[in-house]
Amino acid sequence: MDRPVLPLLGSPRAARADAVRNRRQLLATAREMLAEQGVARLTMDALAERAGLGKGTVYRRFGTRAGIFQALIEDDEHAFQERVLSGPPPLGPGAPALDRLIAYGRARAAFLIEHREIVRAAIDGRRPVPAGTEMRLSQMHIRMLLTQIPLDGADLDILAVQLTAALEAPLLLYLSAADFTDDALHTQERTARGWQDLVQRVCRRP
Amino acid sequence: MDRPVLPLLGSPRAARADAVRNRRQLLATAREMLAEQGVARLTMDALAERAGLGKGTVYRRFGTRAGIFQALIEDDEHAFQERVLSGPPPLGPGAPALDRLIAYGRARAAFLIEHREIVRAAIDGRRPVPAGTEMRLSQMHIRMLLTQIPLDGADLDILAVQLTAALEAPLLLYLSAADFTDDALHTQERTARGWQDLVQRVCRRP
């Protein structure tokens, strides 16, 4: 019997059990090594060996070294998105869109500072401002909120990209600089205030 | 190009002739290889060999692989900054600050698209080099223009960082995506319009 030529959308194939297991194992091991030895010691070879797997498997699962850190962040990001999508206002639904936008910036700044070690490692090897998938979620959320605010004649797609970058830029700049330790909270707060000021300016009517 | 070192405050020493010569030689060779063989073939070893110099010299001059691309951009950037600082209005001095800001965004977008190949290579770099120098100039200029616009109670440093990132984000996002070729001008124009809209919103009075 001929097998279906095109699998229907969303069912290309179930992920194999060993693949899922190995992915989990690698992420867990990566977190251990990160906590114990810091970012620098987390090499692909060391990770593979400590996880008891082959190097090829690490690459199959994450593609690049930066991919590991992105995966780690996305992992944590799930809980964060949960709060954003269905938590209490003003972050979650129920508050005016502008308030949610401001709250989102504040929460996002806190999130990035809280995970600064991993974030730093993730941007260390890749794109400066737009940093992969994590940013895509931010962008989508911001765009969604923007649709609920009257902004005559604005290009929402561009505006969402601009605002997402504007939100993260001060933090990424800070994290890119070497030796951040003490004034993290100060940067976080200043970023949050700057964000609030920016979106209020952008969204107010003339 | 001469090194952009500030000779003002107690210059410790003049740059050595051979150092300057080698730097020029390396940049020229890098441009050749870039044009002939594309980005991927431009390795530190290959560059050194073709330039007839040692690997150590390449590393000494540019620090990292990404540093080469940054140096190439800065080279071109010099002419650009010339126009910005002392060219005709509205880009150069003489026009209202808001108009200059808008003109700057448009010119910057054109510049980045024009040099898209190199910019892309610089983005792909592995590690942050001395600093994102290219961006710093943008930031300083934008901040300078902002001081000439009444913006009550804004944190100018943060705002400059935010706007710089907002300006470049759409372009960098586009350049990060693989296979850009045809719709470059479209992206450029859309970015320029988006920038104009953004700064007008930010700078208008309530």
Added chain:
DNA sequence: AGTGTAAGCGGACTTTCCCCCGCTTAATAT
């Protein structure tokens, strides 16, 4: 259960980045 097959796995191999450090040389002082 048996079987076909696509996906996953592993680890040796290649590439290339970046560091190191003894030797050389240009700029300056005597």
Added chain:
DNA sequence: ATATTAAGCGGGGGAAAGTCCGCTTACACT
């Protein structure tokens, strides 16, 4: 001119990223 010295130079080498491809195995369909 000669001596001094700090900066520059070179290329070997370690280390880690990323690739390749034959072997293995989980899953789906009889």
